[in-house]
Amino acid sequence: MQIETLKAFRDLVESRSFSKAAQLNKISQSAVSQQIRSLEERFGVPLIERGSRKVQLTKEGEILYHASKEIVDIYLKIEAKISEIKASISGLIRVSAIYSVGLHELPYYLKKFLKLYPEVNVRVEYRHSRQVYQDIAEGHSDIGIVAYPSPRKLIKIEPFRKDRLVVICSPSHRFSNLKEVGLEEISKEGFIAFSSDMPTRRELDKLFRDRGLEFRPVMEFDNVETVKRAVEIDAGVAIVPMATITQELKNGTLRMLELSGPPCYRPIGLLYKSGRMLTPAMRKFIELLQKEEIPIEPVDVLKIKNGAPA
Incomplete structure (x- = not known):
């Protein structure tokens, strides 16, 4: 019995899908089925309820799942410790980020990180918030980046930054x-x-509602780029993260105004799967995201007056 077999069983249980377990382990669905059968033959008991549409474990399957999870976690910890001893920061980091952060803030951090650790391959996907949570829960991504992070089962949240x-x-x-x-x-x-299902929109709704006000949405979009284009043609006004508009301010295609009263901030959080062992490369990446401050305000904004270069 190999560690890969136990990992495939663990991933099958957690993803509830043979196809997703196959993707996570880079094997075919039939290979996953064969590995499950080999485990059942070894222990002499069925591990999965046959005939069910979803992956349902037997009592024996539940026992093996929890044991497999512990064994795989221990194995990954051993790998990580050996990698640290070798002082090798390398490997692949899969990141799922919401569009506004992925397009406008993450590039600064990626440039710094890849300069420090050129042997690391960082693969970024731009996703909607709900998809980021799903990617992390199902193991398709190692690190997620979302706005207004909310607690979810099996997901660990750490602070990243605040967008004005x-x-x-x-x-x-x-x-x-x-x-x-x-x-x-x-x-x-x-x-x-923003679209009504987006966290930033829900928080803006609450901001107006708390003041006894309502705004009139003339258009709704699911990404900040389209919101900006609509504002540029004078279809209306919008409230957006300041980090997303530095180029438009320099070009003079948008004007920026402060909100009266105390500044409003949008918290950004980092996500990863609870209980998983982060590789040295992943830990270094999270460390840089949390410690390095992107120089948006002093460099790009305070030198700009009324939307044009000062």
């Missing part, structure tokens, strides 16, 4: 010469909103 939220409008909008604007004024304008 600001108001944007087109250069021809009546707000364009203002330095700040309140929620009451914004509620009277056409509003370009």
